[in-house]
Amino acid sequence: MFRIINFKILIRSIAIITTILSILIYEVVHRYWDNDIPLIRVISIAPLVSLLIILVLSSGISSRAVWWGVRKIDKSLFPDLNGTWEGEILIGEGRPLLPARARIRQTLFQTWIDIHTETSKSQTLESTPAVEGGQCKLYYSYRANPKNPDWHSYYGTTIFDVRHVTIGSEVILELSGQYFTDRKSNGRVRFRQINKDVHEDVSYY
Numbered sequence: 001m002f003r004i005i006n007f008k009i010l011i012r013s014i015a016i017i018t019t020i021l022s023i024l025i026y027e028v029v030h031r032y033w034d035n036d037i038p039l040i041r042v043i044s045i046a047p048l049v050s051l052l053i054i055l056v057l058s059s060g061i062s063s064r065a066v067w068w069g070v071r072k073i074d075k076s077l078f079p080d081l082n083g084t085w086e087g088e089i090l091i092g093e094g095r096p097l098l099p100a101r102a103r104i105r106q107t108l109f110q111t112w113i114d115i116h117t118e119t120s121k122s123q124t125l126e127s128t129p130a131v132e133g134g135q136c137k138l139y140y141s142y143r144a145n146p147k148n149p150d151w152h153s154y155y156g157t158t159i160f161d162v163r164h165v166t167i168g169s170e171v172i173l174e175l176s177g178q179y180f181t182d183r184k185s186n187g188r189v190r191f192r193q194i195n196k197d198v199h200e201d202v203s204y205y
Contacts, residue, residue: 018050025049063108078129078136079162079173082106084200087175087191089117101202102191113140118204120146125155136162138175147205156181158189165192 056062064080071077081104088097098117105112111127122142130137138160145153158179165174176190 014050014053017053018046021049021053022046067108076131076134078131079164080106081111081138081162081173081175081193082198083193083196084198084202085175085191085193087189089179090188091185092187100189100191101204103198103200103202105198111138113142114202115142116203119148120144121203122156138162144181154181154183167192 056066064082067077067080071079083104085102085104087100087102089100090097098119100115100117102116103114111129112124113122113127114124115122122144125141125143126139127141128139130139139157140160141155141157143153143155156179158177160175160177163174163176164171173193174190175192176188178186178188180186
């Protein structure tokens with residue numbers, strides 16, 4: 001499996017960027033403010049620079065900007081799934097499709113998926129982005145809480161294929177895959193991204 005961020009590359013990149021920025025900061029301070037500042041002070045600057053870089057990468061807004069910029073260079077990087085999604089769930093052959101909505105909140109390190117239908121809503125237990133054979137996938141496990149209090153919660157898993165589909169003249173993201181539950185039920189589910197708003201209410205109740 002391949003997470004959005006390769007941590008080995010991330011650690012190396014932070015170390016390199018920290019060193020470069022620390023030296024640049026030292027040179028600016030040395031040239032314009034204090035000519036007597038010793039080079040050893042770079043060591044005291046480096047932790048602050050490293051902290052700043054980590055805060056930028058771990059923050060939702062700034063990390064998405066970095067993510068967008070890197071994807072302009074490397075198209076194979078996992079896409080940004082943040083936003084509101086609409087779709088349907090196929091419970092079984094011959095049965096009507098069940099309308100569903102989802103909200104995905106994603107950073108470079110974590111992904112949360114809230115799926116709502118008229119009869120239940122799900123809570124993310126684990127979600128892992130992956131790239132396998134050039135195909136983006138999202139491994140998702142969840143606990144579903146039925147609207148009817150007499151029904152018990154149940155657990156399920158889905159492996160979503162992440163694709164770009166063309167609708168008219170617009171290219172949008174689509175998630176589709178088969179789900180399985182501990183109630184020994186299975187079916188198919190599909191969502192299409194309708195906007196990038198992670199704050200929109202997608203609940204039915």
